[in-house]
Amino acid sequence: MSQPLLSVKNLSIVYEVPNLDVVAVSRASFDVPRGSIVGLVGESGCGKTTMARAFTRIISDNAKITEGSMDFDGKDLAKISEREMNDLRWRDIAFVPQSAMNSLDPVYRVEYQMHEVLRGRGGMSRSQAKARAAELFEMVGIEANRLRDFPHQFSGGMRQRVAIALALALNPKLIVADEPVTALDVIVQRQILDQMRALQRDLGISIIMVTHDISVVAYICDRTVVMYAGEVVEDCETATLLSKPLHPYTMGLKNAFPDIASAGTGILTPISGAPPDLARPPAGCRFAARCPFALDHCRSVSPTLMSFGDDHSVACHRAHEAEALRAQAALPETWGEIL
Amino acid sequence: MTTPLVEVENAQLHYRVGSAVSAMMGLPSVVKAVDGISFSLNKGESVGLLGESGCGKTSMGRLLVRLENVTGGSARFDGAEISQLKGRALRTFRSRSQMIFQNPFDAVNPRYTLAKTMAEPLANAGIPKSEWRDRIIKALELVRLADPEQYLDRFPHQLSGGQLQRVVMARALILEPDFVVADEPVSMLDVSVRAGVLNVFREVRDKLGLTAIYISHDLALVRYVCERTIVMYLGRIMEDGPTEAIVREPLHPYTQALVAAVPTPNADQSHEPLPIGRGAPDPRNPPSGCVFRDRCPKAFDRCAAEVPASKKVGTRHVACHLFDEAG
């Protein structure tokens, strides 16, 4: 097997708030294989966005990478100088922010903003930039004559396409997309996901897709990394994750999610309770308080992410019983009150 | 045959946009958020209003709780025209018809304790102060907030999204209304707590025999909550019928695309291209005839010329020329 494109090891990111340290990401590890789409899923506040932003080091001033490494093609993104990082941005790693509206400056034509990247960062000549911009628009399915438009003249879905075109501008090896389709309607969402999949295949790039929506992951991601309360709790191929999850949180998420392909509507089962306060994380497993399978051991000893079967990592003390737990997890009564 | 509680007949909600000058220059000056919608709801029935952003589903819901007034056609509640209600009739309407809002953090005043928030409808309805506490607690119990007393003196920021949405629901239900419009009530919540709020919604609806409208862009959620679904596109109804039938066998070309686009949490879902053209609906400049024709893979001549009327097809109503009687 070839080296992964990005290998995250024991990464911790801390927000320093006066008198308080909030560990947004704690000791996270996972790999992004070359030429794959990896989903980073979790609920709000689980640290997925913070981690994604750390890959291009665009985290806020009070956030610090306190330990761990992010090995990208032989360079440790956590250690390299700001100057080296700057060389990597756009050229090797591109970031697509959650709200494409905010990433485009409303007072400039889209063409100008494309040229800024192509000429400023890519060192292209005017005519090269012009040709490349048209090509990029073609790639994301927008007519090239719309380059002369201002951002407000695009619909939400179009703007997201423009943001993706911008990310592709300098042929990066990795695109990090933060909830790229969350604000979009299902039809547009599907069209954009199809586009991203096609681009990934044609260009052989890798994509990290940050999302809270497991159906998006199911649709497009080869691998999925599940995060909970700042920790990676499960990491495997998406098909495996959906059919044979090992972590109770993953099992619970699936139960809570409506599936239009299922025969009946069944009963959706919530996971009761709320994620812990990351300023004062509990001892032991962070999911224990909401987990129907938690033992005393789980509440005192924190499980580490361990390889379990081929290419499947999980952080759960009871992973070896997963088969039995899955059967129980499928029953709504396992999860207590469903209301 | 029961009499319908809500009757909407050719309802319109047109907004004027732009200036007189731009109108003279021939630029579109009217947005037709709701453009000729008709349906009725029997007592105890719940229906999902489904569509993409900008399709007018929220505007339609707002008409029914009188946050907007129709600019044409009619929308009646219990036989009375909602936009014409005045005085005592309006006050009664306000206690019988309620709304559950999309963003729980926005729907309650951040300066108010939850008791104060919950008391507002009681005060407006003239409920004696001595009964307030009991009724507030009863309403919070109804939405399954455990140990409701502890919430009374709390402020919104001290609650989680799921808890707060239950409070919003409790406020809507505290006067025991007959009719509730729920506007995407779980779209702001995390997946793991959504199910609980949806289950509570289903429970109280059945317990109180509510007539309900559930507005959403998510067919999977609508299917979980409503037996009947109305599919909207650019201010008009495309299809109206039993949810299960719409999910299994959508008739209107737009519904077909919409159903095909819904992602599922399964690895083996179809990656076929959607049966719909690129582009986005532009509410300022809808096409002539059928508003969906510019993206419809099955459009033909008549679609540009004539607005398709709603036709009964089995258990459903469909507004599409494909279902016109032959000849």
Next chain:
Amino acid sequence: MLETTVPEGPVIRIFRAMKLPVGDNFAMAGLIIYVIFALTAIFAPVLAPYEPTEILYTVDYDLASDLLPGQEGHILGTTSLGRDIFSQIVFGARAALLVGLTAAFMVAFIGTIVGLISGYYGGWVDTILMRLADVAFGIPFLPFVIVISAFLEPSIWNTVIAMALVLWRDTARVIRSQVLTLRSRGYVEAARVSGSSDFKIILRHIAPNIVPLSLLYGSIAIGWAILTEASISFLGFGDPNSISWGFMLQDAFASQALSRQAYHWFIPPGLAIIFVVSAGFFISRGYENLLFPKLGR
């Protein structure tokens, strides 16, 4: 946002309750200057050794004119007509604060009411009020105030009214736009759906959110009003019966104090104006940081 770790005394708590921006150092400095001037104004008869318009004589029964600071016990000296400059400054604080505070109150009050009504109701009410604001924007400020106060007979009150008639426009505009966003907030709509009256919604859900904004524009108006009053008095259109700092400057100018290098005459009123006006702007800066924490620093 503002972080104060200092234990709060009762004064700070009262200030906080009044929504004064106590967390900002500049604003605090402004507030302290205001308190000093307010005390001066209130206790003017006690603090001032002489009547401000009283013509004084030396012990030798000469006119006590053009005395330098310290001479004959006059702290800041006297004018060429033999009036005590320190007493004039002390009484001038009365005029300044009276003008500043009443004008600020009227501006904030009118602007807030207009902004609330215009923003909440919209439609033709909004159109009429905002066209009125446009007219007010078109009025040249100083000439208008001069004409009005000259027309209605020069008095402090007429100056205040003339200023309020123009300055409400800024407050109204800003508050209206704030109300426009507030009224589409979920909790305002929820109140409408639950049957709250417009009056109740404005009072309970909207007004509390715009009070700091009204205070901001009020505090800006204090500075403007004092400056304007000074300009008008300096130009000779002020109230002849009251001593204000502007009047002192005009008096000094007319008596050629400048060419005679009688700095003790025109510098004190000038400094007093600068202090009070900038104090007003310091306070408004504090409100700005409170309202729009991302703008500054």
